[in-house]
Amino acid sequence: MSHIQYEGLALPVSKALADAIVSIIPKNVDNDVITINFRDPTYSPESGGFHPVEIRLENRDTIWHFCYITDFAYLGMGGLAKELDFDFQAGVFQNFLGIYPIEQASDMYQIWEGNFLHYWQTMHVYKLNISS
Template sequence: MKIFAHSHPQVKLPVVATEFISDAITKIKETQSINTGEYVVFNYRDKNYSADNGGFHPVEIAVQMSKDENDECTALLAYVTSFCFDGSNHYPELIKCCDYDFENGYSTHTLLGGVFTQTDKVGTKEANENFEIFFKNFVEYVGIGALMLDGVSC
């Protein structure tokens, strides 16, 4: 299955991302039908992650199912978002930590509890390098069982 960046087909996604997403969609299609135009959202998390104890940040991946000019099934990567806790008080919030938004064309990284935010346009050298490193790490975390698929919605 071909995977493209949603609204930005000129962006070359790293192989590790396209292979992982293609495999995940194939597994879902074994048990569910997915129609063209529908979004599929995968949620991965470390069940022990908390503001007090830390852990691996939860990750959400959304793809929109599509068809190419040959009527073959493709997927458009809409976004990949990592969440982290912000705040060390009694009410920490789960916020977007790393957000690769291919639909709207930007990637954002929030560091130091929201004190520093870096935003790049999708397709820039910095955004591409950050996404590749992020996704390689994500695949490793899934591979060692630190992040587990917690839910899929269609």
Template sequence: MIFSIPHDAHALPLSHACVTLLTDYLNQAVQDQNPDRSITAATFNFRDPDYAPDKGGYHPVEIRVKVQGETGTLEYITDFSYVGTGQDCELDKEVDFDFTTGCCFVRYVGRYALEDMHNFYRIWEGNFMNYIDMRVFHLDVTLETE
């Protein structure tokens, strides 16, 4: 079964390149993991193995896609970063594009409707796609089944 994620079915201007990338990763994960039941969701975890609170790096990104039949729709894209210092340092949401509620959260700035975040999203996605091209991330894909 081949899955697709329509790029024009979301409140933000997802690029064709980003949607193609996620679709390819989803189909590859299904092929590699060969689940024996219907897939209901996929979670993509992009991690820079060198990212650390004391030396920085590329923020981890988590993307969740809900799957119905052969079609996927984005539920959220979350960009994490470290907050705090020393032993109190932990990963927390920096940016959260939540397609299920139609809201975007940006730490230290607040919440906005996704419709008001088109320019911000384009910049964020452009950076993310550049990091993909630079191969800074390790990717784990978790498939959920019925």
């Protein structure tokens, strides 16, 4: 079984999120990097919906590590843009207002993660695509 390093990170990633992601990682991944895309097929600039989310993981010594978690949103009627970007590797948090040290996003991250898990695990709004 896979394991995701979630303790000791700059943000309070929960065991619940780590366990949920581990449960969807394919058993025989051919690559040391995977990207998981969560998409609400009905999300559009006209009708709204649940924001697309992308999570990238890197495998080091049989343990998966978070590279980034990005939440996308439409900017008006334009294309998708990063609304929230938690970049564990670079140690930064980015939103529409700017780029900050990742530690400053702790409170926002906890709210985001709780909502995301609810949408994914309880409401089942996302279609998943895993690529390596």
